[in-house]
Amino acid sequence: MKTILSAAAAGVLFAIGLGVGGMTDPAKVRGFLDVSGDWNPSLAFVMAGALLTHGLLRVVILRRRTRPVFEPTFSAPAAGRVDARLLSGAALFGIGWGLSGYCPGPAFTALSNGTAAAATFVVAMLVGMQVFGIVERLFAGRGTTVSGPAAAEAETSRLSGT
Amino acid sequence: MSPFLLPLLGGVLIGLSASALLYFNGRTAGVSGIAAGLLGARPGPWGWRAAFLGGLVGGGFLVQRVMPGAFGDVPGSAALPLLAMAGLLVGFGTRMGNGCTSGHGVCGISRGSRRGIAATITFMVTGALSVFLLRTLTGGAA
Numbered sequence: 001m002k003t004i005l006s007a008a009a010a011g012v013l014f015a016i017g018l019g020v021g022g023m024t025d026p027a028k029v030r031g032f033l034d035v036s037g038d039w040n041p042s043l044a045f046v047m048a049g050a051l052l053t054h055g056l057l058r059v060v061i062l063r064r065r066t067r068p069v070f071e072p073t074f075s076a077p078a079a080g081r082v083d084a085r086l087l088s089g090a091a092l093f094g095i096g097w098g099l100s101g102y103c104p105g106p107a108f109t110a111l112s113n114g115t116a117a118a119a120t121f122v123v124a125m126l127v128g129m130q131v132f133g134i135v136e137r138l139f140a141g142r143g144t145t146v147s148g149p150a151a152a153e154a155e156t157s158r159l160s161g162t
Numbered sequence: 163m164s165p166f167l168l169p170l171l172g173g174v175l176i177g178l179s180a181s182a183l184l185y186f187n188g189r190t191a192g193v194s195g196i197a198a199g200l201l202g203a204r205p206g207p208w209g210w211r212a213a214f215l216g217g218l219v220g221g222g223f224l225v226q227r228v229m230p231g232a233f234g235d236v237p238g239s240a241a242l243p244l245l246a247m248a249g250l251l252v253g254f255g256t257r258m259g260n261g262c263t264s265g266h267g268v269c270g271i272s273r274g275s276r277r278g279i280a281a282t283i284t285f286m287v288t289g290a291l292s293v294f295l296l297r298t299l300t301g302g303a304a
Binding site: 004014017020021028030033036037045046048049052053055058061070071077089090104108109116126129131 | 165166168169170171172173174175176177178179180181182183184185186187188189190191193194197198201202203206207209210211213214215216217218219220221222223224225226228229231232233234235236237238239241242244245246247248249250251252253254255256257258259260261262263264266267268269271272273275276277280281282284285286287288289290291292293294296297
């Protein structure tokens, strides 16, 4: 229960941060990305504020605690290679972001408006996620000669996104 | 008041949120990953994921109350096809790339993650290109 409450509170705080920072306004986001046009740099300050804050607090937290307050272990993502999949995925995400001015966080936050725009984007986003999941399974099912424990482990860590 | 004070403050709140999720739940505040996890892409309990996303929506209600202009102009029905396509790309791309602006950008870079840095640079570049192309193709109407 406590994990639920803390996660919910974190979500609320995140949304407020997005709103205060202007990330909930697609025009401001696209203004930031509009480097050659009417550039709006304010989102750089959002990122700077977030990085400074979380960068610092993260170090403090991990130094002072061996486990999170409400969970037995930290589920920190493992380091991994910069590979084609990462870069391709990021590239596609960026296109969608630039076209709409929405990324996942602001999109969910905007659902509170009950607009067709927000709902359309979020539904499409969830569909896109599912589509990738299907594509990934299709490609994992054929063409890969997974053999031996090392190969299996590599496959597992790849699928879990590490 | 500097026009960048509120954005900075917003960023600080986002950073606090990510730190809180780490401190209490031990989780990464990467929204795409949290959503994908709800769809079954990641192992483990789903309760906290639903709670976080619900918090985003709930926080949105608060933002609406206190800062009514924060969501900007609502895109009209003419924009829906574009939004749908963009949503598909964002969903597909964030799963393929395992992250988004919060996951790779805020959390990844905060960790000094090479993947985070590389991904962030990449989506910023393609994002900028997309805005440029869209603006050029629509003559600035979009």
